[in-house]
Amino acid sequence: xxxxxxxxxxxxxxxxxxxxxxxxxxxxxxxxxxxxxxxxxxxxxxxxxxxxxxxxxxxxxxxxxxxxxxxxxxxxxxxxxxxxxxxxxxxxxxxxxxxxxxxxxxxxxxxxxxxxxxxxxxxxxxxxxxxxxxxxxxxxxxxxxxxxxxxxxxxxxxxxxxxxxxxxxxxxxxxxxxxxxxxxxxxxxxxxxxxxxxxxxxxxxxxxxxxxxxxxxxxxxxxxxxxxxxxxxxxxxxxxxxxxxxxxxxxxxxxxxxxxxxxxxxxxxxxxxxxxxxxxxxxxxxxxxxxxxxxxxxxxxxxxxxxxxxxxxxxxxxxxxxxxxxxxxxxxxxxxxxxxxxxxxxxxxxxxxxxxxxxxxxxxxxxxxxxxxxxxxxxxxxxxxxxxxxxxxxxxxxxxxxxxxxxxxxxxxxxxxxxxxxxxxxxxxxxxxxxxxxxxxxxxxxxxxxxxxxxxxxxxxxxxxxxxxxxxxxxxxxxxx
Amino acid sequence: xxxxxxxxxxxxxxxxxxxxxxxxxxxxxxxxxxxxxxxxxxxxxxxxxxxxxxxxxxxxxxxxxxxxxxxxxxxxxxxxxxxxxxxxxxxxxxxxxxxxxxxxxxxxxxxxxxxxxx
Numbered sequence: 190x191x192x193x194x195x196x197x198x199x200x201x202x203x204x205x206x207x208x209x210x211x212x213x214x215x216x217x218x219x220x221x222x223x224x225x226x227x228x229x230x231x232x233x234x235x236x237x238x239x240x241x242x243x244x245x246x247x248x249x250x251x252x253x254x255x256x257x258x259x260x261x262x263x264x265x266x267x268x269x270x271x272x273x274x275x276x277x278x279x280x281x282x283x284x285x286x287x288x289x290x291x292x293x294x295x296x297x298x299x300x301x302x303x304x305x306x307x308x309x310x311x312x313x314x315x316x317x318x319x320x321x322x323x324x325x326x327x328x329x330x331x332x333x334x335x336x337x338x339x340x341x342x343x344x345x346x347x348x349x350x351x352x353x354x355x356x357x358x359x360x361x362x363x364x365x366x367x368x369x370x371x372x373x374x375x376x377x378x379x380x381x382x383x384x385x386x387x388x389x390x391x392x393x394x395x396x397x398x399x400x401x402x403x404x405x406x407x408x409x410x411x412x413x414x415x416x417x418x419x420x421x422x423x424x425x426x427x428x429x430x431x432x433x434x435x436x437x438x439x440x441x442x443x444x445x446x447x448x449x450x451x452x453x454x455x456x457x458x459x460x461x462x463x464x465x466x467x468x469x470x471x472x473x474x475x476x477x478x479x480x481x482x483x484x485x486x487x488x489x490x491x492x493x494x495x496x497x498x499x500x501x502x503x504x505x506x507x508x509x510x511x512x513x514x515x516x517x518x519x520x521x522x523x524x525x526x527x528x529x530x531x532x533x534x535x536x537x538x539x540x541x542x543x544x545x546x547x548x549x550x551x552x553x554x555x556x557x558x559x560x561x562x563x564x565x566x567x568x569x570x571x572x573x574x575x576x577x578x579x580x581x582x583x584x585x586x587x588x589x590x591x592x593x594x595x596x597x598x599x600x601x602x603x604x605x606x607x608x609x610x611x612x613x614x615x616x617x618x619x620x621x622x623x624x625x626x627x628x629x630x631x632x633x634x635x636x637x638x639x640x641x642x643x644x645x646x647x648x649x650x651x652x653x654x655x656x657x658x659x660x661x662x663x664x665x666x667x668x669x670x
Numbered sequence: 671x672x673x674x675x676x677x678x679x680x681x682x683x684x685x686x687x688x689x690x691x692x693x694x695x696x697x698x699x700x701x702x703x704x705x706x707x708x709x710x711x712x713x714x715x716x717x718x719x720x721x722x723x724x725x726x727x728x729x730x731x732x733x734x735x736x737x738x739x740x741x742x743x744x745x746x747x748x749x750x751x752x753x754x755x756x757x758x759x760x761x762x763x764x765x766x767x768x769x770x771x772x773x774x775x776x777x778x779x780x781x782x783x784x785x786x787x788x
Binding site: 290291292293294386387400430492494495497498499501502509513516518519520521522523527530531532533534535536538539542548550551552554555558565567568569570572573574575577625651 | 684688689691692693695696697698699700704708711712715716718719721722723725727730731732733734735736737755763764767768770771772773774780782783784785786
């Protein structure tokens with residue numbers, strides 16, 4: 190079943206194509222029409238490519254006409270976050286520093302979608318270099334939440350979440366470094382997956398923090414998310430951190446329910462700062478899982494409170510190194526009329542980077558600099574291991590962990606600019622899984638009185654995506670009841 | 671984004687001079703106003719990060735990447751030891767295509783302004 194009205198899911202598309210009720214061209218036109226109607230307000234897309242979409246759709250329709258077997262995602266309209274490359278298409282990463290850059294290669298995850306017959310609509314808006322929790326840091330303007338355009342869609346993959354929520358695409362790709370898929374999925378009322386670190390190749394992803402960055406899908410239902418992940422997952426010679434473990438069929442057994450499963454509820458995720466309506470929706474969702482036969486166990490992840498400081502040291506350190514490549518030499522922006530090389534570097538980076546990106550580069554440079562490395566960077570790496578050990582211990586007791594995805598529903602644009610403590614809290618339930626490399630999914634689990642979506646986060650063992658999809662499917666089914 | 675929680679240290683961890691030094695290392699230009707703001711922000715986050723000191727990590731090995739934590743537990747993300755591919759030449763991007771993305775080249779090399787300042 191779909192959480193977004195009027196948007197066909199992957200199975201519906203497949204059966205409508207094979208029964209010839211519709212064509213891939215009609216599906217692509219419907220998406221393009223929806224974008225034309227709604228995106229002036231939502232601003233999810235930075236770039237729409239009508240000609241490519243229709244050409245790819247025509248290939249699928251030719252296959253149907255020939256009676257050929259259709260690939261897994263035939264005719265499925267999709268968009269990708271603009272931190273992923275597609276050969277020949279502008280890639281901005283939401284930053285002015287990459288204005289005009291057309292990468293000469295295509296990201297592996299995107300290529301796999303295209304090879305599976307999906308129809309590429311365009312590139313999606315995001316926070317600059319994926320740094321942000323509200324999508325207000327895009328150099329090309331913010332994205333708005335389709336459920337209430339006065340509110341943010343979450344970040345940094347705000348465009349990817351909003352495009353699915355607004356019915357513009359059946360599936361999108363986003364990236365998650367500290368919560369950037371799960372939190373916007375929660376805010377926009379869609380499904381968003383954080384695959385295990387190494388499950389999806391990062392080749393063609395413009396790097397933010399390489400030991401944390403992951404690519405994952407947004408869809409309108411859990412089964413579609415499982416299908417898309419099955420397509421994009423797998424080993425890639427172009428990414429040495431990609432896992433060679435075989436990719437299972439994630440849809441197999443997805444409907445088996447949660448009877449007999451052990452689900453952990455960590456006390457640390459239900460403390461101060463959790464919005465009462467979110468708490469109510471998640472607790473109700475957990476009660477329904479219990480009623481469906483799951484054993485609910487109270488657990489503790491005792492060092493959770495250290496995750497945010499650990500994350501900001503590690504992520505900014507890695508960002509400062511990764512973003513050193515934007516120097517005006519090989520691609521993107523170069524400041525006009527530089528006197529010397531050093532002058533060119535500094536003025537190019539001043540013109541090209543926004544305030545949040547500069548702040549993170551400076552912090553990252555500081556924690557890596559002589560005299561501070563042990564106190565900050567090494568210390569954070571040690572705590573990272575302790576946080577991971579907390580999860581490994583918990584997963585000896587339970588099959589999956591259920592929590593709120595974010596402490597509040599979507600907030601208003603500009604609301605947190607003066608309340609940074611609250612902005613940082615937006616990531617408090619997502620960063621720990623990022624540091625530990627485990628998998629997770631955010632699934633819609635109710636709405637607030639104001640009609641804003643609330644997401645449940647389901648966390649699973651490394652490479653155990655099948656279990657979190659199975660729990661997610663149960664949550665989705667019971668939310669629809 | 672927000673690094674303003676936690677109690678302020680009695681003494682500033684990061685001085686204006688530190689901010690200027692780090693900005694120089696990172697090749698980032700700052701106006702006087704930006705420098706003031708960055709100094710405030712860096713101090714706030716580092717005060718917050720200081721709580722990591724509550725944890726005794728003397729015996730804990732640093733973890734740079736998740737596969738390290740799983741090694742030896744029989745649940746590694748990789749089959750066994752090495753994930754490095756064989757060292758064999760493979761096709762790479764065409765030089766002309768790469769050069770076309772650069773602000774200034776002579777077709778063979780990237781061109782930059784003079785390196786040595788006098």
